[in-house]
Amino acid sequence: AQKVTQTQTSISVMEKTTVTMDCVYETQDSSYFLFWYKQTASGEIVFLIRQDSYKKENATVGHYSLNFQKPKSSIGLIITATQIEDSAVYFCAMREGGGGYKVVFGSGTRLLVSP
Amino acid sequence: EAAVTQSPRNKVTVTGGNVTLSCRQTNSHNYMYWYRQDTGHGLRLIHYSYGAGNLQIGDVPDGYKATRTTQEDFFLLLELASPSQTSLYFCASSDDWGDSQNTLYFGAGTRLSVL
Numbered sequence: 001a002q003k004v005t006q007t008q009t010s011i012s013v014m015e016k017t018t019v020t021m022d023c024v025y026e027t028q029d030s031s032y033f034l035f036w037y038k039q040t041a042s043g044e045i046v047f048l049i050r051q052d053s054y055k056k057e058n059a060t061v062g063h064y065s066l067n068f069q070k071p072k073s074s075i076g077l078i079i080t081a082t083q084i085e086d087s088a089v090y091f092c093a094m095r096e097g098g099g100g101y102k103v104v105f106g107s108g109t110r111l112l113v114s115p
Numbered sequence: 116e117a118a119v120t121q122s123p124r125n126k127v128t129v130t131g132g133n134v135t136l137s138c139r140q141t142n143s144h145n146y147m148y149w150y151r152q153d154t155g156h157g158l159r160l161i162h163y164s165y166g167a168g169n170l171q172i173g174d175v176p177d178g179y180k181a182t183r184t185t186q187e188d189f190f191l192l193l194e195l196a197s198p199s200q201t202s203l204y205f206c207a208s209s210d211d212w213g214d215s216q217n218t219l220y221f222g223a224g225t226r227l228s229v230l
Contacts, residue, residue, distance in 0.1 A: 043203070044223065045219075101146045101211075102171070105150070106157055
């Protein structure tokens with residue numbers, strides 16, 4: 001069964017620094033999709049970035065990037081030049097390939113960015 | 116822009132009561148999901164569906180029924196609500212095609228309190 005684990009409950013950083021959030025996953029599938037979502041203070045959940053398992057290059061979108069380490073079943077989210085508005089809860093998620101469409105989430109990491 | 120609408124936004128009921136949470140998506144997506152969010156647990160999958168009439172069981176289905184009546188509408192039913200079902204419920208949709216393939220689009224959430 002697929003499983004996603006985020007062990008960091010909360011992280012506090014100063015503005016304009018770089019932060020990395022950890023995520024490890026378990027799956028029996030050779031093909032899968034990995035995602036990071038952000039939940040803002042208002043409760044809204046939005047998609048940030050994804051990594052397809054067959055792609056070797058780490059995904060990058062704006063100041064978000066991923067550190068995909070397939071042998072370690074790890075998909076870290078890196079936020080560079082953090083801003084106050086990056087303060088939120090970040091969820092890692094996985095969908096298995098092979099025709100399945102079940103999407104499971106980790107427990108989330110709360111990020112606080114201070115001025 | 117993808118749109119997922121949940122109703123009601125807030126609901127209070129008593130133990131043993133019947134509750135129906137509604138979700139409508141106008142994205143023409145095939146997949147729809149119901150999650151509950153509780154502190155320390157992140158987003159946990161209750162039920163999900165591929166198209167009208169289809170239902171798949173998620174990871175925390177006990178006490179919940181769901182029905183997908185149309186491509187657009189997915190309902191979550193609590194027939195004998197219990198205090199343990201007090202939670203924040205999210206609906207989401209996704210699909211396999213287009214630039215945003217496999218990305219989940221979330222509704223704003225329904226906060227349910229069972230007294």
